[in-house]
Amino acid sequence: xxxxxxxxxxxxxxxxxxxxxxxxxxxxxxERIVNPGSEYLTALPKHLRSFEEIVSYIPNQVYIGNASPDxxxxxxxxxxxKRLPNSDELGTKGKFGEIISQDMFIGLMAISDAFDLVKLxxxxxxxxxxxxxxxxxIGEEKSAPIAKNQESIEIxxxxxxxxxxxxxxxxxxxVGAVKRAHDVDINLSAHVMLENLATKASSxxxxxxxxxxxxxxxxxxxxxxxxxxxACGDMNQRGGGNFAKAAAEIAGLHNATGSDVRGFxxxxxxxxxxxASLVKAGTxxxxxxxxxGCTAKLGMNGRxxxxxxxxxxxxxxxxxxxxxxENDGVSPVIRNDITGRHTVGTGSSPQAVISSLVTNALExxxxxxxxxxxxxxxxxxxxxxxxxxxGDVPESNYKMIAALxxxxxxxxxxxxxxxxxxxxxxxWAPTQGHIPSGVPYLGFAKDDIMAGKINKAMIIGKGxxxxxxxxxxxxxxxxxxxxxxxxxxGAKASDFDEKKVKGLIANAMKxxxxxxxKE
Amino acid sequence: MDLENQKRVKEFAEQYGKDDVVVLIGAAExxxxxxxxxxxxxxxxTYAGPLAGxxxxxxxxxxxxxxxxxxxxxxxxxxxxxMMEMVLDVDDIIAEMTAVRDQL
Numbered sequence: 003x004x005x006x007x008x009x010x011x012x013x014x015x016x017x018x019x020x021x022x023x024x025x026x027x028x029x030x031x032x033e034r035i036v037n038p039g040s041e042y043l044t045a046l047p048k049h050l051r052s053f054e055e056i057v058s059y060i061p062n063q064v065y066i067g068n069a070s071p072d073x074x075x076x077x078x079x080x081x082x083x084k085r086l087p088n089s090d091e092l093g094t095k096g097k098f099g100e101i102i103s104q105d106m107f108i109g110l111m112a113i114s115d116a117f118d119l120v121k122l123x124x125x126x127x128x129x130x131x132x133x134x135x136x137x138x139x140i141g142e143e144k145s146a147p148i149a150k151n152q153e154s155i156e157i158x159x160x161x162x163x164x165x166x167x168x169x170x171x172x173x174x175x176x177v178g179a180v181k182r183a184h185d186v187d188i189n190l191s192a193h194v195m196l197e198n199l200a201t202k203a204s205s206x207x208x209x210x211x212x213x214x215x216x217x218x219x220x221x222x223x224x225x226x227x228x229x230x231x232x233a234c235g236d237m238n239q240r241g242g243g244n245f246a247k248a249a250a251e252i253a254g255l256h257n258a259t260g261s262d263v264r265g266f267x268x269x270x271x272x273x274x275x276x277x278a279s280l281v282k283a284g285t286x287x288x289x290x291x292x293x294x295g296c297t298a299k300l301g302m303n304g305r306x307x308x309x310x311x312x313x314x315x316x317x318x319x320x321x322x323x324x325x326x327x328e329n330d331g332v333s334p335v336i337r338n339d340i341t342g343r344h345t346v347g348t349g350s351s352p353q354a355v356i357s358s359l360v361t362n363a364l365e366x367x368x369x370x371x372x373x374x375x376x377x378x379x380x381x382x383x384x385x386x387x388x389x390x391x392x393g394d395v396p397e398s399n400y401k402m403i404a405a406l407x408x409x410x411x412x413x414x415x416x417x418x419x420x421x422x423x424x425x426x427x428x429x430w431a432p433t434q435g436h437i438p439s440g441v442p443y444l445g446f447a448k449d450d451i452m453a454g455k456i457n458k459a460m461i462i463g464k465g466x467x468x469x470x471x472x473x474x475x476x477x478x479x480x481x482x483x484x485x486x487x488x489x490x491x492g493a494k495a496s497d498f499d500e501k502k503v504k505g506l507i508a509n510a511m512k513x514x515x516x517x518x519x520k521e
Numbered sequence: 522m523d524l525e526n527q528k529r530v531k532e533f534a535e536q537y538g539k540d541d542v543v544v545l546i547g548a549a550e551x552x553x554x555x556x557x558x559x560x561x562x563x564x565x566x567t568y569a570g571p572l573a574g575x576x577x578x579x580x581x582x583x584x585x586x587x588x589x590x591x592x593x594x595x596x597x598x599x600x601x602x603x604m605m606e607m608v609l610d611v612d613d614i615i616a617e618m619t620a621v622r623d624q625l
Contacts, residue, residue, distance in 0.1 A: 036569065305567065352549075353604040393550045401608040409604060418607075 006335035007281035009483060010288075010325040011216035012445035014065050014099040015208045016318040016432070017107035019200075019300055020050045021171035023317050026196065027300035042305055047174070049307065049314045053103045056317060058089045061383045061430035065320070066096030067445055074428035081385040082313055098445045099211040099322075100139075105172050107319065109134045110203040111180075111196075112148050114252050119195050120151075122170070122178035123158055127151035139210040144252075151178075168192035187237040194234075197297050200319055201232045202249050204294030208321035209253035212290065216325050223325075224286035226250045226260030229273035230293040231435050233264075249292060258290070266470070267380070267439040269293075270322075271463025271479045274441070277326040278336040278481070288327045295319035295434045302433060303390035315386045320437040324444055331505035334451040334483050340367050342462070342480035350476045356402045359462050359480045361410065371407040374425065374482070375456035378443035379403075380464060381429040395438075399462070400426035439463045444483070451485045452509060453516045459483045522560040527570035530561050534577045544581040545589065546618075549609060554583050555617030562625055578625060583618050585611045 024030055024046060033043055056062060060081050063069045069086055077084065086092060094101045102110070109130035112120040122130070127148050134145035158179050161167035167179035180199060183190035205228060213220055228246035235242030246260030263273040270293060277289040297319065304314050329335065342363030348354050360371060379399035387395055404421040407413045413421055431438030440461040447459040464478040488506050522530075534542050544561045548554040556566060558581045565572040582589050585606050590598060 032569075349601070351601040351605075353601055356604070391550065391552045391556060393553070398549055398608065402604060405604045405607040408607060415607065 005282055006329055006337060007278040007289075007326050008329050008333035008335050008486065009444060009448050010218070010327040010330070010333050011212060012098055012325070012448065013208045013212035013215050013321075013323045014067065014096075014442065014445060015204065015211050015321040016056070016062055016065060016099075016101040017110075017204055017207065017295075017321075018053050018056045018101065018104045018317065019107065019297065019319045020104060020314075020317050021174065022104070022200070022297050022319070023050065023301040023304065023314055025169060025171055026200075026297035027302065027304065027316070028298045029302050029304050033305075042308055045308050046301075046304065046314070049304075049312070051313045051315075051317055055313070057094055057101050058085050058092070059315075060084060060086055061385060061432075062101060062318065063092055063096065064430040065099075065432070065442065066101060067098030068092045068096035071427045071430060071443075071446060074430060077428070079385055079388060080312065081383075082315060098215060099208065101318075102207065105130050105177075106133055106137070107200075107203065107207075108170055108172065108178065109145065109148055110140075110207055111199045112151065112178075113140070113144055114203040114206050114249075115199055116248070116251075117183060119181045119183055119192075120170075120178065120199065121153050121158060121161060121167070121181060122148070122151040123155050123176075124152045126172065126177040139207075139214060153178075166192055168196040170196075184236065189235060189237050189240050198232055198234045198245075200297045201230050201294035202245055202252075204319045204321035205230065205245065205249040205292050205323070206252045206294075208294070208323040209249060209255070209290065209292055212292075212323035212325055213253070218288065218325060220254045221257045223250070223255045223258045223288050223290050225277075225280060225289045226255060226258050227273045227277055227289065227291045228260065228262045228293060229264070229269035229291060229436060230262075230296070231264070231266060231269065232294075232296060245294070246292065249294070250290075255290070265463075265477060266465030266467060267435045268463040268465030268477050268479060269436050270439050270441045271461060271481065274324060274326065274336065274461070275338055275341060275479060275481055277324075278338045281326055281328055282338060288325065290323055290325055292321070292323040293436055294321045295432070295437060299434050303386060303392070306390040307386075310389050312389055315383075316433055318432055320432045320434050322437065322441055324441065329486070331488050332452070332486055332509050334448050335486050337482040337484050340364065340369070340482040342478070344464075344476060344478040346475065348476075350474070352402055353406075355464070355476055355478060356399075356406055359464070359478050360403055360460070361406060363460075363480055363482070370412050371403060371410065372412050372421075372425075374458050374460045376427065376443070376447065376450070376459045377403055377425055377462065378427070378440050378447065378459060379462040381427070381431045381438045381440070381442045382433050383429050383431060383438075386433050394429070396426060396429040397422065439465075440480075447483050451483065452512060454485075454513050457485050522557050522565065522570065522572075524570040527560060527565060527572045530579070531571050531575065531577065534579060539577060539579055542579050544579050546581065546583045548583070548614075549605070551610060551613035551617040554614050555621055557581075558583075558618055558621040562621060581618070581622070583614050585609060586615055586618060
C-alpha cells in the first residue's frame with residue numbers, strides 16, 4: 003500500500019532582465035561603488051543579449067520544456083552561439099512554462115505590488131498593460147491596475163533623485179521607479195522592495211503557468227510553500243515572511259494559505275519534502291512549492307564573461323512551481339522515506355556531504371547507487387559557470403557520486419565516465435541559487451518515469467549556510483522520485499479499484515502513444 | 522576569492538605574521554586553485570577585494586598536493602579526501618599551484 007504524495011506537475015519560467023543586470027545585479031552595483039569608471043562597466047552594455055537571443059538560447063528552451071536535456075548531450079561548449087535545428091518554430095512557450103520580456107515583467111511587478119510602490123511612466127505603463135491584457139495568463143482584469151500609473155517622467159526622475167526610489171530601466175531608458183516603503187527602515191528601502199517585488203512577480207508568473215500546465219482549479223490548492231532566497235519583513239521582523247501567501251493572492255489561489263521555507267540553495271528540496279509530508283499525513287490534498295528568482299544574482303559572473311568576449315548569460319529572473327498532491331495511482335511518487343540528510347555532525351568535506359545525501363539515504367532501504375537511474379543535483383548551466391572558473395557543476399557532482407560508487411565497490415574506477423553519462427545530465431538552469439538546485443529536472447523526471455524510460459530519480463538539494471554567517475555548516479537534503487505502483491492507500495493490490503484501473507489504463511495508453519510518436 | 526575570506530586571510534597574516542600562516546586550498550579546479558593561491562601571495566588578480574595590490578607572500582598549498590597528503594593521517598585522508606582525489610585533475614592543480622609558488 004502506498005500513501006505517498008505524488009508529483010502532479012511543474013512549471014518553469016524565465017523573465018528577461020537585461021537592464022536589471024546593469025542596475026540591480028550585485029556584481030555591477032558593487033563595481034559601481036568600488037570602481038565606478040571601470041572598463042568592465044563601460045564594456046558591459048555591449049554584451050547584453052536581445053530578447054530573441056534569450057528565447058532561442060538552448061538551455062532556456064530546455065528550462066521551459068521545449069527541448070529535452072538530451073539535446074545538450076555532446077553539444078560542445080560554448081552554447082550561446084548555437085541554436086536548435088527547429089529554433090525558429092520554438093517560441094516563448096514550452097510545455098512547462100514560458101519566457102517573458104523585461105517590459106512585461108516590469109508590468110507583472112506592478113500587478114504584484116499591493117502597496118502602490120511601483121510607479122511607471124504613463125506611456126510605458128499603457129504599452130505594458132496592453133501587452134499583458136492580451137496574455138492568456140494575465141488578461142484584462144489582472145492587468146487593469148497598471149492603468150493607475152499616470153506619472154510623467156519628471157515625477158519619476160524626482161522620485162529617484164530626491165525620494166530614494168530605485169530606478170526601473172527598459173532598453174536603457176528610465177521608465178519607472180520603486181518607492182521606499184518607509185523613511186528610515188532599511189528593510190523597507192526601495193532597494194529591498196524592488197528585489198522582493200521581482201521575486202514575488204516571478205513566483206506569481208510561475209504559479210499561473212502551473213495552473214495552466216496542470217489544469218488544477220485555483221480553488222483546489224490548499225497550501226503554498228515559498229522557497230526562494232529573499233526575506234521580507236520590516237525592521238522589527240526582518241525575515242517575517244510569507245512570500246508564499248503574497249504570491250498566492252495575486253495568482254488567485256483563494257483557498258490557500260502558506261508559509262516560507264528557507265535554506266539557501268537547499269530550500270527547494272526541503273520545501274518539497276515538507277509538502278510531500280503534509281500531503282502524506284493527510285493535512286492537505288494539494289500543496290504547491292514555488293519560488294521566484296532574484297535580481298541580485300543577475301550578471302553575477304559578468305566580469306569573466308565580458309573579459310572572455312562572451313555575452314552576459316545571467317540575464318534572466320527565473321521561477322518554478324511544483325504541484326504535490328494525494329496519490330492518484332498514476333503520477334510518480336515522492337519517496338519521503340528514502341531521504342538523505344546532511345546533519346550537524348556530518349562534516350563539510352565533499353565526501354562526507356555526498357555520502358550523507360546519497361549513500362546514507364539509499365542504504366537505509368537496501369538500494370545501491372546504481373539503482374537510481376538519474377541523479378539531479380546542482381543543475382547549473384556550464385556555459386555560464388565554466389568561463390567563470392567555477393567548472394561544470396553537475397559534472398563534478400556526478401563524478402563525486404561515481405567515485406563514491408567506486409569506493410563502495412559498485413563500479414570500477416575505469417567506469418566513472420560511463421556512470422556520469424548514464425546517470426547524469428548536462429546542466430541547463432540559470433545560476434540563481436535555489437533555481438538550479440535539483441528541481442529543474444522534476445518536469446522531465448515525471449515525463450521520463452511515466453513514459454517508462456526511467457524508474458527512479460534522486461533529487462539533491464545542497465546549500466551554503468555559511469553565507470549567512472550564522473554557522474560554518476553546509477547543508478543538504480535529498481529524496482527519491484519513483485514510478486507509481488498504481489496502489490493507493492486503503493486499497494489492497496487484489497481489490498478492484500476503478501480509479502486505479504483507470505489510472506493504469508491511462509498510463510498504458512500514454513506509453514503506447516509515446517512509443518507510436520517516437521516511431 | 523570571496524571578499525570576506527580575503528579580509529580574514531589578511532587579518533590572520535597581520536595577527537600571526539606571514540611565516541606562521543599556511544593557506545590550504547580545497548578548490549575543485551586548477552584555475553580556481555591557482556587564482557586563490559595568487560590572491561594570498563601576489564594579491565587579488567581581480568582587484569576587487571582587500572588583497573588588491575597587497576602581496577602577502579603566504580605559503581600556499583592544495584589539499585591534494587603530495588607534500589600535504591603525506592602530512593595527514595591515512596585513515597582521515599581516506600575518509601575525507603580520497604573520493605575527491607579520484608574526481609579532481611590533481612596534475613593540473615599541482616601545475617597551477619607550482620606555477621604560482623614559482624613566481625614568489
